[in-house]
Amino acid sequence: MFFLQQLLNGIAQGSIYALMAIGYSIILGVVGLVSFVHGEVIMIGAFAGFYVLTFLYSNVLVALLAGFVATWALGMFIEKICYKPFRNAAREVALIATIGLSITLRSSAQIVFGTQQKFMPDMFGNRFFAVGDIRIAYTQVFVMLVVVALCIALRQLFFRTRFGIALRAVAMDKKAAALLGVNVNRTILFGNALACSLGGISGVLLGMYYNAVHPLMGATMAMKAFTSTVFGGLTSTTGAAIGGLLLGIFENLGVAFLSSGYRDIIAFLILIVVLLIKPSGLLGRKGVEL
Amino acid sequence: MATNPRIILFAILGVFLLLLPLLLSNDYFMRVATVILLYVLLASSLNVINGYSGQFNIGHAAFYCIGAYTAAILSTRYGFSFWVLLPLSGLVSALFSCLLGIPTLRLRGIYFAMTTLGFSEIIRLSVLNWTSLTRGPMGIPGIPFPNLFGMELRSNAHFYYVILGIVALMLLVTQRVLNSRIGRAWIAIREDQAAARAMGVEAFKYKLINLMLGAFWAGVAGCFYAFFASYISADSFTLDEGFSILAMVLVGGQGTLLGPVIGATFLTLLSEFFRGIAQYRLVIFGIAILLTVYLRPQGIAGSSMLFRRYRETEESGIEVEIEEVELDATHT
Numbered sequence: 200m201f202f203l204q205q206l207l208n209g210i211a212q213g214s215i216y217a218l219m220a221i222g223y224s225i226i227l228g229v230v231g232l233v234s235f236v237h238g239e240v241i242m243i244g245a246f247a248g249f250y251v252l253t254f255l256y257s258n259v260l261v262a263l264l265a266g267f268v269a270t271w272a273l274g275m276f277i278e279k280i281c282y283k284p285f286r287n288a289a290r291e292v293a294l295i296a297t298i299g300l301s302i303t304l305r306s307s308a309q310i311v312f313g314t315q316q317k318f319m320p321d322m323f324g325n326r327f328f329a330v331g332d333i334r335i336a337y338t339q340v341f342v343m344l345v346v347v348a349l350c351i352a353l354r355q356l357f358f359r360t361r362f363g364i365a366l367r368a369v370a371m372d373k374k375a376a377a378l379l380g381v382n383v384n385r386t387i388l389f390g391n392a393l394a395c396s397l398g399g400i401s402g403v404l405l406g407m408y409y410n411a412v413h414p415l416m417g418a419t420m421a422m423k424a425f426t427s428t429v430f431g432g433l434t435s436t437t438g439a440a441i442g443g444l445l446l447g448i449f450e451n452l453g454v455a456f457l458s459s460g461y462r463d464i465i466a467f468l469i470l471i472v473v474l475l476i477k478p479s480g481l482l483g484r485k486g487v488e489l
Numbered sequence: 490m491a492t493n494p495r496i497i498l499f500a501i502l503g504v505f506l507l508l509l510p511l512l513l514s515n516d517y518f519m520r521v522a523t524v525i526l527l528y529v530l531l532a533s534s535l536n537v538i539n540g541y542s543g544q545f546n547i548g549h550a551a552f553y554c555i556g557a558y559t560a561a562i563l564s565t566r567y568g569f570s571f572w573v574l575l576p577l578s579g580l581v582s583a584l585f586s587c588l589l590g591i592p593t594l595r596l597r598g599i600y601f602a603m604t605t606l607g608f609s610e611i612i613r614l615s616v617l618n619w620t621s622l623t624r625g626p627m628g629i630p631g632i633p634f635p636n637l638f639g640m641e642l643r644s645n646a647h648f649y650y651v652i653l654g655i656v657a658l659m660l661l662v663t664q665r666v667l668n669s670r671i672g673r674a675w676i677a678i679r680e681d682q683a684a685a686r687a688m689g690v691e692a693f694k695y696k697l698i699n700l701m702l703g704a705f706w707a708g709v710a711g712c713f714y715a716f717f718a719s720y721i722s723a724d725s726f727t728l729d730e731g732f733s734i735l736a737m738v739l740v741g742g743q744g745t746l747l748g749p750v751i752g753a754t755f756l757t758l759l760s761e762f763f764r765g766i767a768q769y770r771l772v773i774f775g776i777a778i779l780l781t782v783y784l785r786p787q788g789i790a791g792s793s794m795l796f797r798r799y800r801e802t803e804e805s806g807i808e809v810e811i812e813e814v815e816l817d818a819t820h821t
């Protein structure tokens with residue numbers, strides 16, 4: 200019983216991780232670089248949602264939209280600052296630029312938003328319904344619904360639209376895509392913005408799930424997104440989603456048997472184990488090199 | 490004879506640094522000078538890892554933390570002396586670096602970077618939660634002043650001389666190691682690991698030695714900090730601290746002995762100048778990194794070898810300009 204309850208919590212939490220990881224794997228695929236700034240993107244999205252909810256007294260969907268829009272803009276900014284100028288440079292240069300931007304954003308956030316944890320208003324009033332002995336909170340249902348809806352929408356976007364096809368082409372081979380008439384610069388710009396806005400939405404969902412947002416939440420979340428992505432196999436979005444779900448489940452089961460102070464350690468341990476046993480991840484193809 | 494001016498320059502610098510406490514009567518300036526040297530030590534030790542073998546470590550605060558806690562626990566509970574603890578903290582730190590390095594050093598750069606980030610968080614969370622050993626969030630106060638030949642070291646000038654000695658020793662040792670077989674192997678691995686392996690360099694072994702050496706000096710720095718501040722808590726070893734050290738290495742320049750020294754001095758002085766707005770410290774550091782990347786990607790005094798690929802693609806123009814072959818998708 201206890202196990203099933205933890206499993207459910209894990210799936211709800213894991214679906215948020217899955218969303219972050221999908222964003223991360225899109226960046227890996229389209230931009231071709233690891234982003235150190237993704238954690239801060241998630242944090243900014245969470246704060247955008249927080250302020251819209253608290254000060255505009257609006258509903259959760261508006262908060263999600265706010266997170267989406269804020270981080271979409273941030274994603275375009277990141278592309279202009281960190282990736283575009285260094286496209287032909289050594290990979291380390293863009294990597295260092297994302298580290299610099301991440302430090303700047305996080306410490307600015309601490310000044311602007313304050314260093315204290317902020318409490319997100321609970322939109323569902325802590326309500327839950329019970330199936331047998333398992334409590335299913337409305338928040339959990341809402342989170343899972345949002346994530347599933349977004350995954351379906353993303354799938355349609357990837358396979359049914361011109362932009363989605365361009366995204367996949369660029370992820371496979373930039374030069375060939377350019378030769379076939381894909382506007383590579385614009386695709387990278389919007390692809391990165393899309394990936395960041397997924398991070399932003401997951402930030403809002405995280406805030407709702409824990410009822411709290413914090414300027415330093417980014418680093419641990421980046422670690423979790425990265426772990427899920429590696430777990431699933433780097434550039435595979437399906438793999439990233441599965442990796443995120445599994446990470447959420449393992450975390451909740453782990454916390455059930457250990458102290459909750461060690462929650463953030465579990466992602467690290469999983470990362471090490473996956474890298475040791477199967478570095479290419481669950482659904483990864485060989486030869487992806489970063 | 491080309492080295493003569495450099496030797497003279499170093500001699501002048503050395504005399505200047507030795508006489509600094511006589512020139513600066515102000516205790517505050519002595520403290521700043523000591524902190525600068527502490528960061529020089531930390532940045533140089535990170536540079537051994539990031540700059541010479543190309544392993545991207547962003548969680549250096551972990552090794553610093555391990556050194557500091559080793560020193561604090563052993564001195565307050567078991568009365569170990571400062572001079573024993575200096576190497577001992579370094580060794581404990583190096584031992585922990587094996588725990589991190591053995592599973593992760595076989596991996597390529599970015600995986601290693603992320604695992605160091607996680608490692609740093611693990612160390613901090615363990616320190617916070619393992620209350621029976623580390624007193625958790627309360628920190629460890631009352632670390633005694635060290636003794637030297639019966640004299641108690643307690644003023645900033647005393648600590649200044651100690652850290653000056655450590656930094657000089659560290660730079661000397663690093664310079665000797667770099668010119669040895671080990672150092673050559675590191676640089677070979679950094680430039681092209683596959684080629685280095687083809688030449689018979691055991692990459693994993695040398696990378697582990699590299700990580701341990703870097704961690705050793707970070708542990709020594711942690712021990713010094715514990716005695717210098719006489720109080721430590723987990724708050725001093727957050728990811729931000731690791732990022733500050735990283736910023737110093739990146740701004741100063743990776744892959745040279747001088748780079749991190751310049752970076753640590755420059756950024757510590759910069760944050761001292763803006764002391765009134767202390768919360769902007771890391772914002773300044775972040776912007777400094779961004780500016781460095783735009784103006785001089787290899788850092789103020791960095792080794793340009795690290796970014797050789799950057800120059801090659803620029804000069805030869807092999808890269809296809811994407812704009813030139815852009816076609817309008819709607820016409821096809």
